Amino acid sequence: MKKELLINLLFTFVFFFSFTMLITFFADDVTEALQYNDLFPKDENFELASCQQWTRDVRSFPLKDYEKAKSVPVLMYHRIIDEKDLDENLYEEDGSIVSTVVLKENFTEQMKLLKREEYTTLTLRELELFINGKLDVPKNSIVLTFDDGFKDNAYEAYPVLKENDFTAASFVITGSITKNEKDYKPGTFQYLSVHDLKNSCDVFEFESHTYNFHQRMKDGTPFLIGKTDKDAEADIRASIVNLDGSKQAFASPYGGFDDGNIQLFKDLGFNMAFTVVPGDVSRGTNIYEIPRKEIKPETTIEEYKQIIGLQ
Amino acid sequence: MLMATLIVFGLYVMIQIAYLFYPLFSVKKSENSVRLDKEKGISVIIPAFNEEQIILNSLQGIINLKYSNYEVIFVNDGSSDNTLSLLHSHLDLQPVELVPASKISHNEINQIYQSGISPKIYLIDKENGGKADALNAGIEYASKELIVTLDADSMLDPLSLCEVNSAFQKETVIAGGGLVQITQGFTGNFLYLRPSFKTKGIIRYQILQYLTAFYLHKMTQSKLKSIIVIAGAFGAFRKQVLFDVNGYRKTVGEDMDITLKIHRLIKTTRKYRKSTLAFIPRAICYTECPSTLKELVQQRIRWQKGFIDCVIHFRRDFFQKLGFRVSFMLLFEYLLLGTLNAFPTAMIPIMLLIYPDNYMVAVALFSTTAFLSIYQGFITLIVAARFGSKYSFKQLIKVLLFIPVETITYRLLGLVFVISGTIMYMVNKNSWHVTKRTGQNTVAPPNPVPAETSNSHVI
Numbered sequence: 110m111k112k113e114l115l116i117n118l119l120f121t122f123v124f125f126f127s128f129t130m131l132i133t134f135f136a137d138d139v140t141e142a143l144q145y146n147d148l149f150p151k152d153e154n155f156e157l158a159s160c161q162q163w164t165r166d167v168r169s170f171p172l173k174d175y176e177k178a179k180s181v182p183v184l185m186y187h188r189i190i191d192e193k194d195l196d197e198n199l200y201e202e203d204g205s206i207v208s209t210v211v212l213k214e215n216f217t218e219q220m221k222l223l224k225r226e227e228y229t230t231l232t233l234r235e236l237e238l239f240i241n242g243k244l245d246v247p248k249n250s251i252v253l254t255f256d257d258g259f260k261d262n263a264y265e266a267y268p269v270l271k272e273n274d275f276t277a278a279s280f281v282i283t284g285s286i287t288k289n290e291k292d293y294k295p296g297t298f299q300y301l302s303v304h305d306l307k308n309s310c311d312v313f314e315f316e317s318h319t320y321n322f323h324q325r326m327k328d329g330t331p332f333l334i335g336k337t338d339k340d341a342e343a344d345i346r347a348s349i350v351n352l353d354g355s356k357q358a359f360a361s362p363y364g365g366f367d368d369g370n371i372q373l374f375k376d377l378g379f380n381m382a383f384t385v386v387p388g389d390v391s392r393g394t395n396i397y398e399i400p401r402k403e404i405k406p407e408t409t410i411e412e413y414k415q416i417i418g419l420q
Numbered sequence: 421m422l423m424a425t426l427i428v429f430g431l432y433v434m435i436q437i438a439y440l441f442y443p444l445f446s447v448k449k450s451e452n453s454v455r456l457d458k459e460k461g462i463s464v465i466i467p468a469f470n471e472e473q474i475i476l477n478s479l480q481g482i483i484n485l486k487y488s489n490y491e492v493i494f495v496n497d498g499s500s501d502n503t504l505s506l507l508h509s510h511l512d513l514q515p516v517e518l519v520p521a522s523k524i525s526h527n528e529i530n531q532i533y534q535s536g537i538s539p540k541i542y543l544i545d546k547e548n549g550g551k552a553d554a555l556n557a558g559i560e561y562a563s564k565e566l567i568v569t570l571d572a573d574s575m576l577d578p579l580s581l582c583e584v585n586s587a588f589q590k591e592t593v594i595a596g597g598g599l600v601q602i603t604q605g606f607t608g609n610f611l612y613l614r615p616s617f618k619t620k621g622i623i624r625y626q627i628l629q630y631l632t633a634f635y636l637h638k639m640t641q642s643k644l645k646s647i648i649v650i651a652g653a654f655g656a657f658r659k660q661v662l663f664d665v666n667g668y669r670k671t672v673g674e675d676m677d678i679t680l681k682i683h684r685l686i687k688t689t690r691k692y693r694k695s696t697l698a699f700i701p702r703a704i705c706y707t708e709c710p711s712t713l714k715e716l717v718q719q720r721i722r723w724q725k726g727f728i729d730c731v732i733h734f735r736r737d738f739f740q741k742l743g744f745r746v747s748f749m750l751l752f753e754y755l756l757l758g759t760l761n762a763f764p765t766a767m768i769p770i771m772l773l774i775y776p777d778n779y780m781v782a783v784a785l786f787s788t789t790a791f792l793s794i795y796q797g798f799i800t801l802i803v804a805a806r807f808g809s810k811y812s813f814k815q816l817i818k819v820l821l822f823i824p825v826e827t828i829t830y831r832l833l834g835l836v837f838v839i840s841g842t843i844m845y846m847v848n849k850n851s852w853h854v855t856k857r858t859g860q861n862t863v864a865p866p867n868p869v870p871a872e873t874s875n876s877h878v879i
Contacts (some may be wrong), residue, residue, distance in 0.1 A: 116802065117444050124440065124795055131791055135784035142781045143422055 140291075148284035148321055154353040155286065155303055157310050161355065164232050164314040170247050177245045180391035181236060182417045183252040183383070185401040189216050189265040194296035206406035209257075213265045219404070219413055220273045223251065226419060230275040232314060233358045237381050240399070242392050251417060252390075253277035254383065254401060256318060256360060258286065260299035267309045280318035280360035280383070281306075283351035316358045317379075320347035323362040331365030338369050345377060358383065371397045389418075422781065429785060432757055436792045442640045443803045447701075455582050456589065459489040461564030462581055463659070467554035469497040471572040472506055474708070479510065480610060481575030481705070482541070487582055492541045495558045498527075498548025512536035513543055518561045524667035526557040551652075552668035552677075559662050567662060569675075571653040574707040575603070578611065583703035584656045594695040595657045595682050597650035598703035599634045601809075602627050604711065613706075615804075617815045617822070622716060624822055625830035626709045632796055634701065635803040642699035646749035648683075649676040650697065654705040661685065661692075671733070673726020680734050683746045701807060717837065724759070724841025731755055762838040790827050797823035 187209035190199065199207050206212070223230075228249045231239070236252050238244035253270075255262050258281030270277055285300040293299065306315060319333070322344045326335035333341050349356060356378045361370065364385030374382045374397055381396045388400030402416050414420045464482070468475055475494075482492050496504050507513065513533035527549035535541035546557050559567060566588055570576065580598060587596050605627040606613040617624060641647045650656075652675030665681040668674045679697070686692045710716040731750070738747040772779050801811070801819065811819055 113449060113806075120444060120799065120802070121441065127791065127795075131788060135780065135787070138780035139426070139784055143426075 147288075149286045149288060149303075149351060151284075151320065151347040152350060154351055155283075155306050155315070156353065157306055157315060158353045160307065160310040161314060161353075163311070164234060164357065167232075167235055167238060167244065170229075170245055172245050172247060176248055178239070178248045178250050180389040180418070181231065181239060181246060181250045181252060183236070183254060183390050183399060183401045184416070185383075185385060185403045186211055186216070186253070186255045186266070187257055188259045188261050189213050189269075190261055190296055191265060196296050198298075199296065208403075208405050210406050211404055211408075212406060213269075215406075215408070215410075216266065217269050218410055220269050220275065222410065222413065222419075223275065223417075224273045228275075228417075230277065232276060233278050233316065233381065236390070236399075237357075237396065240381075240390065240392060240394050240396055254360070255279045255313070257323065258282060258301045258315075258318065260293055260301050260305060261295065262313070263301055263305035263309045264293050264295070267312055270312045276312055276314065278358065279313040279315050280358075281315055281352075282318050282321065282323045282362070283348040284319075284321035285323070286351070314357070315352060316355060316360070317345060317348040317352060318360050319362055320344045320351065325363070331361070331363045333361055333370050334365050334367050338373060341370065342373055342377070345373070349377065356380065425785075428756065428761075429788075431752065433788065433792065435753060436796070438644075439636045439640050440792075440796055440799050442643055443636050444799050446643070447635075447639070447803050447806050449806050455486070455579075456586055458585075458589075459487065460566050460585050460588055462487070462490040462566045462568055462584060462656075463558075463562035463564040464490060464492045464568045464570055464576070464581075465495060465555060465558030465562065466492065466570045466572055467495045467497055467551050467558065468499060468503050468572040469548070469551070469554070470499045470501045470503060472499075472502040474573040475503055475506060476510065477575055477708075478570065478572055481577070481580075483538075484578045484611060485576060485581055486578045487585070489564070490540060490581055491562070491564060493558045493562060494541070494543045495554040496543060496545045497551070497554040498546065504543075504545060507543055508533075511538065511541055511543070516542070518542070518563075520560040521562075521663065522560070523663045524556045524560055526553050526560060526667075529557065532561065550670050552670045552674040555674070556667040559659065559667060562659060565659060567657045567659050569652060569655045569657075570705065571707060574600070574653050574705045575610070576654075577704035577706070580654075580703040580705060583700050587698050587700045587703070588656070588658070590698075592694050592696050593698045594661045594686075594692065595650055595655070595679070596698035596700045596703075597638065597647065598654040598656065598705055599701050600630060600651050600653045601704055601706050602630055602709045603706045604709060606706070615809050615811050615815070617811065617818045620711070621822075621826075621830065622713060623709060623711055625826050625833075626716070628797060628800070628819070628823065628826060630709075631804055631809075632800045634699075635800050635807070636796055638699045639701065639803075641749065642697065644745055644749070645696065645743075646745040647697045647699060648679060648746060648750045648754065649673075650679045651675060653707050654703070656700070656703070657682075664689070664692075669733075671726060671729050672722055673730050676726060676730045677733065680730060680737075680742060680746070680750075683743060684734075684737055684741050687741055687743045716833075717840075720834075720837035721841040721844060724838055725845040727754065728759070728842055728845045759838050759842055762835045762842075766835050766839060790824075793827045793831065794824050797827070 188211070190210050191213045195206065199210055201207055226249060228251050229247050231246060231250050231252050233252070235244060235246060239246050253275065255266065255277055258279055262279060281301060286306065287300060287302040290302050290304045291299065322332040322341065324332045326332065345359070358381045359374050359379045360383040371382070381399060383399045383401055385403065386400045387402045390399055404413070466478055494507060512535060514536050516532055516534040518532050527547040530545045530547065533543040533545070542561070544557055544561060546554065555569060566584065568581070568584060584596070584598065587593055602623065604619050604623045605615060605617070607616040608614045617627070638647060655675065661682060665678065665685050669677050671677050682697065686695050710719050734742065738751060768782055772782060801816070
């Protein structure tokens with residue numbers, strides 16, 4: 110009788126122990142999959158209006174003619190990751206780091222350089238006015254942009270930017286923003302949460318990188334080009350709703366867009382749109398095809414200086 | 421979609437956990453069954469349609485019964501083979517006049533016989549009408565208070581009727597199912613059978629499946645008052661109840677059908693509102709299971725068709741007339757998880773090729789399912805041992821090694837059965853595929869109702 114009960118308890122214990130192990134082992138994958146499929150609701154917004162107010166303020170720079178910038182570099186980043194957090198997913202087959210990653214060490218060095226050289230980071234509104242010839246900006250002006258809205262932006266880039274009193278634009282895929290907070294796991298593929306947006310909105314100005322169009326057709330054509338204009342419009346409209354109506358700027362995923370898209374950006378009321386084509390931004394640059402220079406993992410500090418026009 | 425999947429899966433896991441722990445904690449080591457002096461009369465009805473290969477097996481069980489107040493009624497359902505002459509030569513059958521209860525209709529009776537050797541044995545020779553019809557005829561001429569239905573290929577354990585008798589001492593019990601074991605899973609003399617696992621994989625798979633289905637699932641379902649099928653291979657009923665539900669309906673799943681009818685009777689009739697169905701684990705019968713894949717597929721497709729037919733037949737009765745428990749068990753576990761779920765499950769490998777992102781979720785669900793069924797295998801062995809069915813150490817090792825293998829191989833066959841059975845029911849619901857017994861006489865009666873009388877829906 111007693112032996113029976115012991116056996117029962119033993120089997121019960123072993124069962125719940127193994128079962129708990131099993132559940133714990135898969136819990137992350139399942140929650141991830143759940144949230145992966147769960148796009149941010151199209152009819153809700155991130156409630157960032159008040160903390161994004163600063164992006165509307167335009168500074169005036171009292172400048173002598175020779176202090177005025179003729180062109181402004183616009184830099185494009187994606188992910189900032191600490192070297193120790195690199196895992197095999199972040200390496201290409203040839204052993205190089207994937208091109209969207211900039212090591213935190215390099216990023217910090219780059220920001221220090223900008224600080225040392227007394228760079229001013231412009232808001233998108235200021236850049237718009239500069240292009241349109243309505244605002245003079247200092248020679249050492251720069252615009253920092255981050256694409257896709259990765260979670261590491263809030264955890265790795267944000268403190269560095271904040272420390273140096275810089276601001277940056279963040280083009281987020283609004284549908285990918287997670288409603289529920291998740292632990293930050295450095296090096297893994299995670300998007301910003303609403304909580305992250307709120308925590309970093311004093312440094313980042315958030316703009317649209319589409320709602321859920323950061324995808325390619327089967328033949329590799331970016332959605333913006335491959336899908337109908339009607340679908341594209343519905344998608345971008347959703348992202349505008351998520352961003353509480355903010356239409357300061359738009360960045361096309363993969364830099365892929367066609368003439369129809371440009372018309373759409375205009376019709377939707379965006380003030381400007383960015384490409385991924387490298388180039389300088391100066392007075393009269395096409396405001397819907399603003400070039401950006403991508404910073405890559407292998408970019409050395411010397412190359413960086415060249416990119417920002419310091420040499 | 422994923423959320424819905426997870427919720428359904430969660431419910432599935434909860435049911436599986438109930439199947440694990442209710443039997444584990446409720447089954448105590450076997451006390452020897454008590455033979456009651458007060459014996460209720462039991463009529464054992466054995467329908468037979470072309471069963472010459474196996475009909476004599478059932479006789480062996482009957483000869484050894486340790487019970488006195490019983491009768492056996494063979495019902496020859498218009499066999500075209502030698503079933504009738506075999507019984508004649510072994511039983512010395514003499515024509516006899518019996519008065520039917522005249523409550524349920526059935527096809528015409530040619531002649532009723534009584535055995536000159538063993539007067540407790542009768543034979544009804546009737547026109548072919550299918551298994552349900554044969555059972556109805558048997559009930560009509562049964563003289564005892566309790567009815568036990570038995571497949572022609574099943575052998576009753578010597579103590580089985582004593583156990584049925586004990587179970588029906590409780591007035592509220594109006595129907596019950598015994599435990600069906602697979603003959604091929606035993607060795608030794610019929611009076612001293614020992615469990616054996618020395619057989620081929622496809623039979624091993626069924627041995628474990630039957631053990632789990634009875635010792636864990638039926639045991640728990642009886643506790644939850646949600647037994648949805650009393651196996652036709654070995655069921656027991658109060659005769660009055662069978663009259664009150666108007667006998668068996670002609671369908672391939674007549675055993676599930678009668679079980680559901682009895683549930684409906686309990687829920688809708690004042691007289692029966694406190695009645696219950698019992699699982700009688702110590703009442704054992706031995707049946708031969710299909711030994712080839714082809715036969716197994718045919719058997720299971722037939723079960724599945726019978727199941728679908730019942731779901732459709734009782735569609736208006738769920739919840740209100742069948743009660744929540746039975747309806748939930750049938751609709752959720754058997755229909756949603758057992759049948760509907762088979763279709764997307766079969767799609768998983770294809771889906772994974774198209775959308776590889778969520779493969780970890782598939783792995784998670786699969787691992788959990790595999791873990792639960794492997795664990796059920798282990799618990800089944802413990803519970804079976806407590807009922808006195810113990811493997812020798814060497815055999816036990818074999819069983820333990822087989823369980824994980826079975827879970828990821830043979831178990832997947834279930835998908836094939838369920839999917840093909842469902843589709844075949846939908847495509848042509850009137851043509852039941854029937855396995856032909858080897859050596860069957862090819863001269864068929866005109867337009868026979870192809871009702872296989874053995875291999876009932878067991879689990």
